[in-house]
Amino acid sequence: MTQTTDPSPSRRALNRLFFVLAAAVVLVIFAYGWTVTDIDFTVTQQPQRQENVTNALQELLSPNVFTQDYTIQNTTTSFLVTCTDDFSAPATQPNTSAPYIAVEPACGDSSDLVTVRGYNFPPNALARINWIATDGERRIRQVVGVEADNFVTKPDGTFSVQIEVPRIRGTSGETHTIEAQGRFPNGAPHFSETTGVVMERMIETIFLALIATTISILPSAILSFLAAHNLMRSVRIPLGNLLVGFTLLPVGYFFGATLLGALGSFVLNLSSGGIAAPAAGMIVVFGAVASTSRLGSAPQIAPRTPLRSIAMTLVVSVAGVIVIAFVAGLALAIDRLGGDGIVGDITRFIGSLGEIIQLVLVPLCGIVGAVAAASIGGMLTTPLLRQISVSVSHILGAVLGVLGGAILLGMVASIGMSAAWMGLLVPAVVASLSSPLLPQLYSQFTGVGLHPTGSQRVVLTALSWIGGAIGFSATFVLMDVSRAMVEGVLPGREVIVSFAGVEVYAYVAKAMLIGAVVAGIMGGLQGTRANFGIGGVLYSITRTLLNALRSIEPLIMGLVFVIWVGIGPFAGVLALTLHSIASLGKLYSEQIETIDSGPIEALQSTGANRLQTIVYAVVPQIIPSYIAFTMYRWDINVRMSTIIGFVGGGGIGFLLQQQINLLRYRDAGVAVLAIAIVVSILDYASAAIRERYV
Amino acid sequence: MLIIQNLTKIYENGFVALKNINLEIPDGQFVSIIGLSGSGKSTLLRCINRLIDPTAGRILWNGMDITAVSDDELRQIRRRIGMIFQQFNLVKRSSVMTNVLAGRLGYLNPLYSLVNYFPKSEQDRALAALERVGIAEKAYIRASSLSGGQQQRVGIARTLMQEPEMILADEPVASLDPATSHSVMKYLQLLNKEDGLTVLCSLHFLSLARAYADRVIALKDGVLEFDGLPGEIDNDRFKQIYGEDAVEVEIS
Known part of the structure; x- marks a missing residue:
């Protein structure tokens, strides 16, 4: 390391130039x-x-938070139009607590100015003077000097105002009535109707945020593990096991959806049927649980035999489906109990949870079946895959690659058919499959080992980019993605093969063929023994998904959900939940990435399995920050839910928008005030809770 | 018997941590591994329980090739090899008891241990292990509130839960003061003498190696530089292992 010296003059001039340029x-x-x-x-x-x-x-x-009820009290005195000699003014009754008025003079001609005095009126209250002629019609007399119908009484509750005797034809000699209407407060001030409505909406808003936050906790916690670099980087499995498992996924899904699905539906119907059936179901469940625990509880000194593991997997899947279906059925049975008030809310809530499970039961069974099939396949073939010779492993890799690639691209193409720009997924996936192709060939023919030098690494990186680009553009052309993108049309749905009720579109078949070729070559080159960094792939997919979701504002998501489920808080809940899952997933996963890796290493060294390591070494370290971030997210969600109503997502925003559109700013003021109060309370509360945990 | 044959480890960045190491360690021996920082001590220990996958070579233990076993078999083997770390590697927010019980996870039904259920027999075993390292009264407090020496003893108790046949200790006393260092080393010695466990312990201080080890192995830049009795390391050997400028420091 050389000593740091003053930069040379030319260097300094360059720096100055750079600074000027930057400023410009x-x-x-x-x-x-x-x-x-x-x-x-x-x-x-x-x-x-x-x-x-x-x-x-x-x-x-000036929000109209409070309001005051009033009653109008009328007080009268008489007036003679055109004075007569024998007229004497009617006596007034002073010194009473009731309001009274007097007019002076008590007689006069049209256009005369007379003074009306009033006593015992409420102080600073509105009042007005009416003139009632013999026809009984009320004529408002504006007080001299006031440009309005009403005037204001003095602070001592009196008034003294001048009015003009009205010009009414042919009334000379008649006695008219002068009436003073005073506005008297009725009872104490109380909250206005607007306040009531605003509070109702505010509660809806807070719960909208609460529900969205709580629902998002579990999915984002699960995703956060997949999106944590330090946990996923090391997850590698032999390519052969991966391909076997992947190939078995659709088979397992089929059997799971049909067999386990039928079992699940049966159990669900049974347990939702009545009281006797749940009791019988309970016994079955306990039996299943007991048998699984007996299978697993013995201290495992000897390695588990494959047969035992397979039996275990099957029993766990079947028992799991039975338990889930049983619980769902029970929930539906509870829903039918009904009830009023809060009890009704609870039974409805439990019932709708049951409905959700009922809706997803068959796909869920399919997924359980797929996972079970993949893991059983892995258990059966692992010993075989480890024994086969190198050449066989490459041939097998090619065969499994063809199958796996076809399945993968078939799934991707099915998604790609949904929208024109989704068609880009197909070339993107092919690109990621084909990017290792050229580096692999290069290392095999030039003999680059596991540890390439710097320049070799540059070549390998360049080759992987070139391979990816070739894969992408070739697929782009073959699948005719450009036409779909420009014209916004979806790929055609010509069916070329149809068996067992499954129709294969030409578009999907083409994608499957491309996938089979590329993955077949890759599998053949790598062989079944190559280590595949499945963790890194899952990490990248999860991170990309989370980042993409996070970049879409909840307001925009709200627009789409309003189209789907209609205007109301449900759309808001869905929008906020989706955005919260993405945000919390990212925040949580960053917390996992900062944990101390020592305990993980320690637990691995004791022979704990991966799940145990996570539960005992990772979870205790992340719980405080998870709580803190969840609070923070609730805080954000309350803010968001106050405006999600602007796009129809329910909550106070909907009300606020209506009030603003109707130019009722005093009512809008109440909503704004409520938002300010709730947000600042929550801000303070979440900060206080976060401080305790971080 | 632990047999290490032609063990080589090259990291992904190309750094050669171990070069062709050959060792035979009979059961019940207390072996100290010395050498400068970066000489490959930690890598060697971690290759033995495959926290790090070796690049080449074989590690045979009780007739099994650790480098070739499946994941399931590896976990079975790891259960019998305890490991103690320089930074103790306890979960600081969990209780001492939970940290110790975690050492038993490899033996327990995953379904139960995932919901934090440990049978009474295992809890008794954990208390007995804590008793043995003299901190049974700290069982239900947080690991973070213990001193460094106490934390390392919890680490030893966690290892005892594995009922190990061999203990790998990676600089177990490098974060501790001299007095505590001796206390921790004495517990390792106890396990070696009373329970007959094989102990492989990497150390910074030669004086500690002299005091506790039956045999000293020295690594220098990933190469086996010395393998013999502690008494055989004289000044020349010392300079050969630690470099010309090094001066031996006593730890009292």
């Missing part, structure tokens, strides 16, 4: 941004706009 670039960027964002301060100075904003703000800042 910043200036250009900022100036452009200024123009693009339409910043114009003259608008803010226009009188009309200033008045509008002042009024709107005034009303927003």
Whole structure:
């Protein structure tokens, strides 16, 4: 390492030049941004706009949280139109607690100004004077000096106002009535109707956020493990085992969906049928659980035999399906009990959980079957795969690669058919399959070992990019993705093969053929013994998915869900849940990546399996930050749910938008105030809880 | 009997950590592995229980080739090989008891252990293990509130739960003060003498190796530099292992 010295003059000049250039670039960027964002301060100075904003703000800042009921009390006195000599003013009754008025003079001609005095009215209250002629019609007399029908009483509850005697033809000599209407408060001030509605919506909002957050915890916790680099990087399995398992997935899915699905539906119907059936089901379940625990509880000194492991897998899958179906059926039975009030809420809630399981039971059974088939296949073939010779392993790799590639691309192409741009998935997957092809060939023919030098590494990286690019563009052309992308049309649905009710479209078949060729070559080159970094693949897929989901704002998701499930809080819950899963998944997984790896190493060294290692070495380390991040997310979700209503997602935002559209800013002010209060309370609460745990 | 044949480890970045190591370690021996930082001590220990997969060579233990077994068989083997770490590697937020019980996971039904259920017999075994290292009274407090020496004793108790036949200790006292170091080394010696466990222990201080080991192995840049009795290491040998500028420091 050389001593740091002062830079040479030329170096300093260069630095200065660089600084000036950077400043110029910043200036250009900022100036452009200024123009693009339409910043114009003259608008803010226009009188009309200033008045509008002042009024709107005034009303927003005068929320009608409280209201006061009033009763109108009428007090009268008489008036003689056109004075007579013998007229004497009617006596007034002073010193009473009831309001009364007096007029002076008590007689007069049209257009005369007379003074009306009132006593015992509420202070600073609204009042008005009516003139009632013999026809009984009320004529509002505006008070002299006030440009409105109403005037305000004095702080001592009196008033003294001048009014003009109205000009009514042919009334001379008649006695008219002067009426003072006073607005008297009725009872204490109380919360307004708007406040009630706002509170109702606010509760909906808080629960919208709560439900979305709680539902997202479990999926994002599971995803976070898949998206944690430090856990997944080391997960590698022999390519042969992977391919065998992968090839067995559709077979297992088929049998799982049909056989286990039938069993599950049967159990579900049984347990939802009545009380006797659940009891019988319970015995079956306990029997199943007991038999699984007996199979597994013996201390395993000797390695497990494959037969025992297979039996174990089968029993666990069957028992698992029975338990799930049983619980779902029980939930449906509880739903039928019904009930009122909170009990009804609970039974409905349990019932809808049961319905969810009922809806997904058959696919779930299929997945259970697929996983079981893949693991049983792995157990049966692992010893075989380890014994076969090198050449056989390459041939087998090619065969399994063909099968696996066809299945993979078949699944991808089925997804790719759903939308024009989803068609890009097919070339993308082929690209990732074909990218290791050229590096593999290069290392085999040039003899690059496991540990390439720097320049060799550059060549290998370049080759993998080239291979990927070739795979991508070839598939892009073959599958005619460009036409779909430009014209927005979906691939045709010509059926070329049809067996057992499964129809294979030409598009899917073409993709399967490409997949079979590429994966077959890859499998043949690698052989079944090559270690495949399945963990890295799962990590990349999960991370990509989470990042893509996270980049879509909940408001946009809300728009789509409103189309799906209609306007209301349910759409908001779905949108916030989906976004929360992506965000929490990312935040959680970053927490996993920062944990101390020592305990993991320690537990691995004791012979604990992968799941045990995670439960005992990883979970205790991440729980505090999981709690903290969940609170933080709830906080964010409450903020989001206050505006998710703007796109129809329910909650207080829906109300706020209506009030703003109707220009009822005082009502909108109540909603804004409620949001401010709830958000700041939650902000404080979540910060306090996070501080305790971090 | 542990037999290491032509063991080589090259990391993915091309660093050669071990070069063609050949060793035979009979049961019940206390072997100390010395050498500078980066000489391959940790890699050698971790290759034995395959926390690190060796690049080439074989490791035979009780007739089984550890480098060629399946994942299931590897877990069976790992259960019988305890490991002690420089940083103790306890889960600091969990209780001492849970940390010790975790050493038994390889023997337990995964379904039960996943929901944190341990039979009474295992809990008694854990208490007995803690008793043996003298910290039974700390069983139900958090591991983070223990001192370094106590944490390392919890590490030893966790290893005892495995009912091991061999213990790999990776710099077990490098994070401890001299007095505590001796206490921890004495527990290792106890396991070696009373239970007849084979102990492979990497150490920084030659004085500790002299005090406790039956046999000293020295590594230098991944190569076996010395293999013999502790008493055979004189000043020349010392300079050969640690370099010309090194001066031996006593740990009292």
